[in-house]
Amino acid sequence: MRGSIVLLPVVGLFGASAAWAADVDLTELKASSPVPYYSAPSWSVVGSVAPTFTDNALFSRDNRKSDFYYEPDVSVRLDGNLTNDLSYRLYARAQYEAFAREKDGNAAVARVGARLTENWDGWRFSAIYENRYDFDGVYRDLAFTSHDVMGSVARDFRMNNVTLSPLLLVTYRFSDLAEARRWRFDALLGIEVKLDPKWSIVSTPLFEAFWFTDGLNRGRQDQIYSADLGVKYNFTSNVSLTTSVVYEARASNVAVRRYRDLRIGPRLDFAF
Template identity: 80%
Template sequence: MRRSFSVLPVLAVFSAGSAWAAELDRAEMRTSTVPVPSWSVVGSVSPTFTDNALFSRDGRKSDAYYEPDVSVRLDGYLTNDLSYRLYARAQYEAFATEKDGNAAIARLGGRLTENWNGWRFSAIYENRYDFDGVYRDLAFISHDVMGSVARDFQVNNVTLSPLLLLTYRFSDLAEARRWRFDAVLGIEVKLDSKWSIVSAPLFEAYWFTGGLNSGREDQLYSADIGLKYNFASNLSLTTTVLYEARTSNVPLRHYRDLRIGPRLDFAF
């Protein structure tokens, strides 16, 4: 089972990449101009094929999974340059065959973002609930405290969106406590008003601080490329190929993974 109390194998779940961009969510890190507080529902649905359903170094198993990810948000401004967001978010992975890979997350969170000369500095808090199965058994509860800096650069038809994110996780499961650093470069090349080529190369580093994982250090690398079609300003479809690899000072935690699939993004 890829369960959270089997701490060494499972903390790779929901690590990053296109499948769980939730923890980074470059779109979330961008501040939209809203004159008064406003509610929205934002999410995605993505059927995906993977050649390593259980994030295993050995005994790799291919499968397809279904991944809905939905957030309800309240956005507003405290000053012209200081915005806030309150949100509730739910997401899960449901596998066609490898049911041991099923897992889910629920989050409640808040974010403050200061805009300064085009840069966005954010402080984020999340109360996170991790489940084995699709909201079946509660595995552990965490409190994530995060800080990030991001900016968008426009060069002709190319948008570059670098993001740096540092997180510390407090948890009732000692093995889940850790520092995490993320560096992401969002890339979008507009071909015309509807079509874009997109990519988000990613680096993550983990330093675990508790329980059986104390002293464990992981590094994760991913690269992807996708073709995006905008049906409207709030509805798009992106088909992506992503390669991910994790290294660790615990050799059993090494793995690689290839994922292919479409993702429908929406916002209302």
């Protein structure tokens, strides 16, 4: 536990979960198939497995190290409807990154949460609560616990073989670690161009802004810019493989927190 105690100020000052620099999951907020509100709630297991190469394993400005990492991400969900337009989701989610060489980059997150979504004229308005546990290493030592309160608006626009899925998300994080408390704004655009029933070209450019409110991070402001391009292959309606290239950069008023990162790799997505 001593290592975790030493790490706490470092995590809070420099990253407050740096391994998940851009961890908004568009699929978490995508449209659900409409079902009558009197239908029974349904269980599902949704996740992904992604072996990835990165040229900046430690999210560092000056100490760049290339490495491969393995990232499983699995959620168990209970979905149901309160009315024809109002749905809910209860979920538990586990996610970690395990590096081949740079073990200091290892990190893990466990979350339980609830989401309430109102569908109105094609728009989806969501209120979300997550109780989040961030770990040093792969579920080794608990670094800090957070309570995230979120609100989002999203919609899908379909034009022939092109689907555009914009999403806006605002979050405030309450945490037992003062340095992790912050406001966060996300704006992203999911793009899918279907080439045929199996193949698609996909991209999710995004912008994130952080305003830290307490502790040693008080006054810190970060912005993350990310662009990617990938090819997706659907094996079945619930299993797909996406290979993509992602470029990400963080600007900050704390100079040492600025970085850039290039990631390349496949991701297998599944839902059962």
